[in-house]
Amino acid sequence: MDLAMMLDLYRDMWLIRAFELGLEREFKQGNVPGMLHTGLGQEATQAALAAHLEASDCFFPDHRCHGINVLAQQRHGGDGERIMAELFGRATGVCSGKGGSLHSADPAVGNFGCNAVEGAYMATVLGVALASKLREEPAVACAIIGDGTCGRGEFHESLNMAAIWDLPVLYACLNNGYAIMTPVGQGHASADIVDLARGYGFPCEQLDGNDIEECYDKIENAVAHIRAGKGPYFLEFKTWRWQAAFAGEFRPESEVKYWKEDHDPILMAGEKLVELGASVEELGVIEKEAREVTEEWISYAKESPMPDLAKATANVYVGWEVAGS
Amino acid sequence: MIAANTPASVDGPTDGPGGKKSKTTFVRALNDALDLGMERFPEMFLIGEDIAEMGGDFSVTKGLWAKYGQERVRDTPLSEAAIVGTCVGSSMVGMRPVAEIMFADFVGECYDQIVNTAAKMHYMFDGQFKAPLVIRTACGGGFGGGPHHSQSVEGWFMNVPGIVIVAPSNPADAKGLLLSSIESDDPVLFLEHKALYRARGEVPGGYHTTPLGRASVARQGTDVTVVATMRMVPMALTAAEEAAKEGVSVEVVDLRTIRPYDAATILESVAKTGRVVVANEAPKTGGLGAELSARIHEECFAELLGPVVRVDGLDTPIPFSVPLEEVVLPDEADISAAIGEAMRNSR
Numbered sequence A: 001m002d003l004a005m006m007l008d009l010y011r012d013m014w015l016i017r018a019f020e021l022g023l024e025r026e027f028k029q030g031n032v033p034g035m036l037h038t039g040l041g042q043e044a045t046q047a048a049l050a051a052h053l054e055a056s057d058c059f060f061p062d063h064r065c066h067g068i069n070v071l072a073q074q075r076h077g078g079d080g081e082r083i084m085a086e087l088f089g090r091a092t093g094v095c096s097g098k099g100g101s102l103h104s105a106d107p108a109v110g111n112f113g114c115n116a117v118e119g120a121y122m123a124t125v126l127g128v129a130l131a132s133k134l135r136e137e138p139a140v141a142c143a144i145i146g147d148g149t150c151g152r153g154e155f156h157e158s159l160n161m162a163a164i165w166d167l168p169v170l171y172a173c174l175n176n177g178y179a180i181m182t183p184v185g186q187g188h189a190s191a192d193i194v195d196l197a198r199g200y201g202f203p204c205e206q207l208d209g210n211d212i213e214e215c216y217d218k219i220e221n222a223v224a225h226i227r228a229g230k231g232p233y234f235l236e237f238k239t240w241r242w243q244a245a246f247a248g249e250f251r252p253e254s255e256v257k258y259w260k261e262d263h264d265p266i267l268m269a270g271e272k273l274v275e276l277g278a279s280v281e282e283l284g285v286i287e288k289e290a291r292e293v294t295e296e297w298i299s300y301a302k303e304s305p306m307p308d309l310a311k312a313t314a315n316v317y318v319g320w321e322v323a324g325s
Numbered sequence B: 001m002i003a004a005n006t007p008a009s010v011d012g013p014t015d016g017p018g019g020k021k022s023k024t025t026f027v028r029a030l031n032d033a034l035d036l037g038m039e040r041f042p043e044m045f046l047i048g049e050d051i052a053e054m055g056g057d058f059s060v061t062k063g064l065w066a067k068y069g070q071e072r073v074r075d076t077p078l079s080e081a082a083i084v085g086t087c088v089g090s091s092m093v094g095m096r097p098v099a100e101i102m103f104a105d106f107v108g109e110c111y112d113q114i115v116n117t118a119a120k121m122h123y124m125f126d127g128q129f130k131a132p133l134v135i136r137t138a139c140g141g142g143f144g145g146g147p148h149h150s151q152s153v154e155g156w157f158m159n160v161p162g163i164v165i166v167a168p169s170n171p172a173d174a175k176g177l178l179l180s181s182i183e184s185d186d187p188v189l190f191l192e193h194k195a196l197y198r199a200r201g202e203v204p205g206g207y208h209t210t211p212l213g214r215a216s217v218a219r220q221g222t223d224v225t226v227v228a229t230m231r232m233v234p235m236a237l238t239a240a241e242e243a244a245k246e247g248v249s250v251e252v253v254d255l256r257t258i259r260p261y262d263a264a265t266i267l268e269s270v271a272k273t274g275r276v277v278v279a280n281e282a283p284k285t286g287g288l289g290a291e292l293s294a295r296i297h298e299e300c301f302a303e304l305l306g307p308v309v310r311v312d313g314l315d316t317p318i319p320f321s322v323p324l325e326e327v328v329l330p331d332e333a334d335i336s337a338a339i340g341e342a343m344r345n346s347r
Ligand SMILES: Cc1ncc(C[n+]2csc(CCOP(=O)(O)OP(=O)(O)O)c2C)c(N)n1
Pocket: A037, A063, A064, A116, A117, A118, A145, A146, A147, A148, A149, A150, A176, A178, A179, A180, A241
């Protein structure tokens, strides 16, 4: 990978990290309602996916995907600040504040919406993919799912149906080792989710989800396969999330140290960039800019108005109005 | 007790535009509607288990696979969540899928896709997506189907904002309501009572729609209103005939759409008669009768001459053995008794 491209991805990863750090701070201060799941630690996978998805593709983001949602806005002519405003429940959010973190969508940039019933869109993605196939469009329909989410029956219904119909689905499984506190090997017959997928007979690969180059290249390959009409593809990204559980950190210190210090996606990319000739100052500027834009977006969100109260009963049906109180 | 193959006693209404009418079965009327929909909407497709070459368990899709091909009439494995998921996703991008869930009892397998994805799609993303899909499913008892092939599931969905529940009682409405459901931009759960499949009635020819969200007055009367759904409608009409012999004039309102329902037609009828029976096959507690009864009391208390009387299934699963099933499910005699009670127990 050349320096320029690597720098772009580094910038994207920093935007995700700064966004999530700023959001986490605001959440802790009580400014963000509801629940918060951050993508901290999983920036490489998200940045690499965003880099390969076009506005005419579709992705279903998981509950840690604020970052990919923001990058899709940036890449396809939208506004990152509208993702932030949505998380604050404001009128200027992508769903007018009605969705929040767990239900942010913006079809204009290919974002088909998170679903807080984890992985429900493993079934939904089939329909988007089938429509592309029937219309002979070379689009990719991507479902982003956690390791724990692969325990759902829809996982198998989806992979089977995608296989028998050769649907253009990219399954991006972010295996961060745990479902809340349940270790992946305890919750599944294999700690390698890719083993569960293999029986369906389409290409399945496991990769280092914190290595931005590997992520970028493997996704590029998978997306090319799908666009060529060769059917579904399954990628398992081995990664790790900074966020522990509500009860606090439960993972061994050595594990935390490994993932945060020795195998952090941004630190690893930074080292690679210096090898490729980037300066430490240049990298510092990227970080600084990401933090600045995040603060601007937070201010924008906080200054945005709350939704018009009429929104509470708007758009329940297309064909009927629902009466207010 | 009506067996599955007993013809219903109701003919279709005469609201069809143009087209010659002919006497045909409920199944045939549904099949015609699907055929006409497929012809009119290139973005429409059918999906379900053994609906293609076989034409479905009840022959509703018969002949459509041969006519429209396997891309538009799609067989699936036993994957109800994936069937409905495919409908939801494709409808998000402008297709008009019509799924068949073989028996309504299996909607639990795809409940999440219907309730949490399809029904909330338009709302939670604030209008950015629509889910114009139809889920057809065979419901109701009366044929010895037992606990997992006989249920009336409308109550499972009554409490779900965003879903449309359609429930025809005769062939003409089956056709007209199915075409309206296909045209609808909201997700529709389309209930087909198995005991009505072979019912015959006049059906308008050609493309003909019956509006969603509108009840019909299946029989005019002045003493008691019976609000009924699906198989309870022909039963209510029979009970009304019986009551007429005793000098009691019964108005039968066929609800047709269970959610969002047509309160105006019900309330107008109640204002006229002052006495109400609500007849629905599902278990009583928390059911349609409870909802309508509450609404009528809230909005028409002054006009009521007595309390609303409910006719429902018992609060049990549906047993297999025929005499037991007869105990559990409501029939004409129960409606007749309810009409009698409404007359007696009134000011
Ligand atoms: C169907 C469903 N079951 C349970 C939950 C509650 N829940 C939210 S996140 C989560 C764990 C998900 O684990 P994983 O898929 O590995 O994602 P991670 O949080 O580790 O990224 C659970 C159980 C849910 N939202 N949806």
